[in-house]
Amino acid sequence: MRSRPSFLTDETIIRALAEHWQPVSEIAYLPWGFGAHHWRAGSLFVTLDQLEPRHTAASLESTYASTAELAAAGLAFVCAPVPTRSGRFTVGTGVGALSVTPMLDGRSPAEDEVDKPAILAALDALHRTPPPAGLREWAPQAGPGFADELRARTAVPWTSGPLAEDARTALASRGDAIKRWNDRYLELAALAASRRGSWVPTHGEPHNDNQVVTPDGLRLVDWETLAVAPRERDYADLPGTPGLDPEMTELFALDWRLSELREYADWFSAPHTGNEDDVIALEGLREELGLG
16 A cells, blocks of 8 residues: 555554564555555565455464465465464454565566566466465355445445545446446356366465565565465466466456455445545546446
């Protein structure tokens, strides 16, 4: 996120690091990514994940524990979380969960700089690895009532912030399309469930922003989306990859779109100030709706 969280101070994070990981002498907010908040604390990269709607505290802990298991199994490209002194991987703050990974020496490539053979090799190795026992399974992000509930929510004005009405009217204008997307999504999700025996560990969002090129090779970061799922879940940003099932590819394009619409609807129907993150979110909403 570009903007610092107003609900968590640097002092709180410093105390949590000292209590659960290691003391640090300095901390700096990093205006990176979108969805989570990040800080640099010496050699540590600190993340604050807000749980809902993707996770509970227990499922996030299990997900990061599974990530550590994958790294321990020999997947060198996995940037695994650092355990606390007690052996856990997350610490609750009351407004989300803190986790820590090593601060990598490298940078994320631009979209046109992605080393496609390297990321394809990493994903192939991930998909061939037996899933850790506690790893969660992918589940549909939008249920049968999603489109109808969204239509009802957007039928009355939103007064939650300066961009609320822009977001509401954009969503309302695409109600019929959202209904079509939702119906097709549920059809494809049922097909995927019927093939549960072929599901594999998937990162979920291995796009360029979650890749870091280091002197020791490619690393994948941001493993909070790790789940057992059809392999096509990992190829949305790698079009033309051979051997993909077109229906499962369609499923995960819709999975991304509908989950984004749900999160943006929650975002703009809640209090907001119109800051840089809000503006970026509105642009993202319009893109997912096909409004340019």
